[in-house]
Amino acid sequence: RQTGSGFRCLNCNDNTAGVHCERCREGFYRLRDRDRCLPCNCHSKGSLSAGCDNSGQCRCKPGVTGQRCDRCQPGFHMLSDAGCTRDQGQLDSKCDCDPAGISGPCDSGRCVCKPAVTGERCDRCRPRDYHLDRANPEGCTQCFCYGHSASCHASADFSVHKITSTFSQDVDGWKAVQRNGAPAKLHWSQRHRDVFSSARRSDPVYFVAPAKFLGNQQVSYGQSLSFDYRVDRGGRQPSAYDVILEGAGLITSSSLMAPGKTLPCGITKTYTFRLNEHPSSHWSPQLSYFEYRRLLRNLTALLIRATYGEYSTGYIDNVTLVSARPVSGAPAPWVERCVCPAGYKGQFCQECASGYKRDSARLGPFGACVPCNCQGGGACDPDTGGKSGREKSDQLLSRANLAKNRAQEALSMGNATFYEVENILKNLREFDLQVEDRKAEAEEAMKRLSSISQKGADASDKTQ
Structure with missing residues (x-):
C-alpha cells in the first residue's frame, strides 16, 4: 500500500512488523538479521513487558531472574505480579536459613523447614531423603531404591542429559493419532522447522513421541518435560488430557493451562511440566510416589494434544525431556546412589546379590531378593531361582x-x-x-x- 512516504508492506509474515517487515513484532526477537523471529515467552508475572532484547532476555521485575523472568533470585521467594518477595531470613540477621530448605519466613527467629528437610538452618535432608533442591516443594527427594533401601545419597556418576526434538530436518520420529488410535497426518515445515497436524472434526488429534522419549526414564523423575506449542484458532479451552503419560499399566494426564483460561491464538508459548506426583505438578489422577516411579521406569506412551475443535491446527517444537546419563559433564544430583542391604546390589539396589534370587520374578527389580535354596548350596539364577x-x-x-x-x-x-x-x-x-x-x-x-x-x-x- 502507498503512503505519503512511499510503500508499506501488508500482512507481514513470520511474526515481523514495520513498514518493510524489517523487525520482529512485540513479544518476538531474533539473534541476527534475516533469522526468523522467535517468541520471547516472557513470564506474565515476572517480566515488565512482553518484549525482550536481541538475545531473548526479558526485562525482569525486582527479585526475579531467568531469561524469561520465570523464577526468583536467591534470597527471594513467591513470584507474584509485584515480582519476588525477599526472604525473611535475609532481613533478620538472627535467621541464617538455607533458602533451598525453607518453606517460608522465619518464625520467632527459627527457620521453618520444608517437609523433607531438617536442621536448625533447614540445610539437610532427612535420613530417608536426598538432594536438597530449592525447586522441590518437599525440599528433598525420597530415596527410591525400588523399595529395598531407605538410605541413599546423590550420585556423582551421572551428568545432565536432555532428550530433545527440535525438528530441524524432519519429524524426528514423531507421529500423529486420533483419539481412537487411528493414524492422522503429521507435517513438517521446512520454513519454520516445526511439525503440525490438523483436524476437521472436533475429536482431538495427538502428537505421539518417538522411542527416545520412552522406555526407562527413571532418572527423569522430578525433572521437567517442556515444549513450544501454538494453535491457530482463538477461544479454545484446554482440557484435562492435553499431556498424557502411560506406562506400567498406569495413566496420568495434565492440562496446558489452569481451568477457565483460554489458549492464546497464534502465539507460541513454552509449556513446562514437572515429572513427579506432588499436587503442585497438576497430574491427574494423582499417583503415589512408587506408582509414578513405576510409570517412568516403563514409559510406553507420551502424547501431547495437537488440535482443539473443528478446523484447527496445532504446532509443536523444541520438545525437551531433562534426563541424565553415566558420563562426565554437568552433575545431575537428582540421581540417587543407594546403600543396599544384604541380598541386593547395583546403584539402585535393582539386582539380587550372589546367593539370592527373586521372590517373584514377575515383579522384576521391585521384587524382594531371598536366599537361594539350591541342594548342596551354591549360587542360583537371580531371576528364576534355578541353577546358575x-x-x-x-x-x-x-x-x-x-x-x-x-x-x-x-x-x-x-x-x-x-x-x-x-x-x-x-x-x-x-x-x-x-x-x-x-x-x-x-x-x-x-x-x-x-x-x-x-x-x-x-x-x-x-x-x-
Missing part, C-alpha cells in the same frame, strides 16, 4: 561331548554323511570356546544331532 549360568554351561558341555561321540559313531557306521556331522561338530567346537555366548547355537546343534545319535545307538544295539 555356570552350572548350566557345564551341563551343556557334558551333553555336547556326548552328542559328539554319538555323531562320530553314526558317521563310522555309515548312518550319516561326513559333511553333515562335520558341520554340526563345527558349531559345537565354537560353543566350547565361547560357552556363555553360544548356548543357543549349541542347543540347536544338539537337536539336529538327536536323530543321527539315535541311528548310531540303534545300529550299536543291532550289532550286540
